[in-house]
Amino acid sequence: MTLAPIPQDWIFGLIGGLMIGGAAALLLLANGRILGASGILGDVLDGAPQRTLAERLPFLAALIGAPALAVALFGAPETHITGDTAVLIAAGLLVGVGTRLANGCTSGHGVCGMSRFSLRSIVATLVYLGVGFAAFFLARHTLGVI
Amino acid sequence: MRPFISAASGALFGLGLLVSGMTDTAKVQGWLDLFGQWDPTLAFVLGGAILPMLLAWRIAARRRAPLLEGTFPAMPEQRLDTRLIGGSALFGLGWALAGFCPGPALAVLGWGGPGAVTFGLAMAGGMVGLQLAQRLLQRRATVTA
Numbered sequence: 355m356t357l358a359p360i361p362q363d364w365i366f367g368l369i370g371g372l373m374i375g376g377a378a379a380l381l382l383l384a385n386g387r388i389l390g391a392s393g394i395l396g397d398v399l400d401g402a403p404q405r406t407l408a409e410r411l412p413f414l415a416a417l418i419g420a421p422a423l424a425v426a427l428f429g430a431p432e433t434h435i436t437g438d439t440a441v442l443i444a445a446g447l448l449v450g451v452g453t454r455l456a457n458g459c460t461s462g463h464g465v466c467g468m469s470r471f472s473l474r475s476i477v478a479t480l481v482y483l484g485v486g487f488a489a490f491f492l493a494r495h496t497l498g499v500i
Numbered sequence: 501m502r503p504f505i506s507a508a509s510g511a512l513f514g515l516g517l518l519v520s521g522m523t524d525t526a527k528v529q530g531w532l533d534l535f536g537q538w539d540p541t542l543a544f545v546l547g548g549a550i551l552p553m554l555l556a557w558r559i560a561a562r563r564r565a566p567l568l569e570g571t572f573p574a575m576p577e578q579r580l581d582t583r584l585i586g587g588s589a590l591f592g593l594g595w596a597l598a599g600f601c602p603g604p605a606l607a608v609l610g611w612g613g614p615g616a617v618t619f620g621l622a623m624a625g626g627m628v629g630l631q632l633a634q635r636l637l638q639r640r641a642t643v644t645a
Contacts, residue, residue: 371548
């Protein structure tokens with residue numbers, strides 16, 4: 355008898371991806387909202403109207419709380435977060451400013467926009483992917499800063 | 501009911517990010533390391549996430565309204581401007597440097613340690629800073645006009 359093969363990372367990726375898409379589909383079909391992490395957070399920080407806070411705050415609380423609860427119950431997976439505070443601050447600022455300028459990130463443009471064949475979202479995704487590949491190559495293999 | 505759906509969606513989103521491995525910056529940076537130790541996991545995550553949404557948009561097109569009142573979001577005006585492209589480029593740069601985009605950055609906030617908090621605060625700071633800068637520019641424009 356042969357043992358079942360150990361599930362590979364891509365299987366978890368696919369299952370997790372289906373959960374992410376399911377979450378976005380639920381929000382769209384029930385509430386009529388786009389699941390965009392940067393938009394939901396950014397609008398709260400910018401002072402969104404009170405009636406939308408009643409929908410945004412539970413989303414953010416559960417997005418932060420559910421994984422924290424799962425980690426408390428089942429243990430924390432690796433995050434490999436860099437110990438370089440300067441890199442974290444610079445990267446965080448860039449992600450915050452960039453996603454707000456572009457009106458979306460990996461969830462809003464990448465998942466929700468691309469699946470509706472929005473040209474803006476497809477272009478945004480190609481740009482952050484392309485810049486991501488190039489920047490990682492330069493930062494890791496050429497400059498060696500990360 | 502709407503707040504409960506929002507919470508359920510946020511929880512499922514966060515758990516999906518955890519299960520998929522996207523809270524591991526090494527997996528995200530592994531995907532971006534096209535010319536090194538390339539890790540294709542992110543493609544399965546994005547593909548897996550797009551599948552239910554392809555179906556959801558088809559369902560939405562056939563229905564007049566979402567289940568809980570309101571309207572389906574209109575397709576945004578399809579203009580490709582510098583904001584969209586420049587913003588996405590800045591985002592891609594930050595994404596590559598730390599291996600976090602906004603969703604996973606929020607999903608690790610409660611358990612990822614001081615690094616996760618530092619990134620989260622910087623990201624929130626960037627969002628607030630941009631908003632303040634835009635308001636300032638707008639005010640100056642109104643004063644000059």
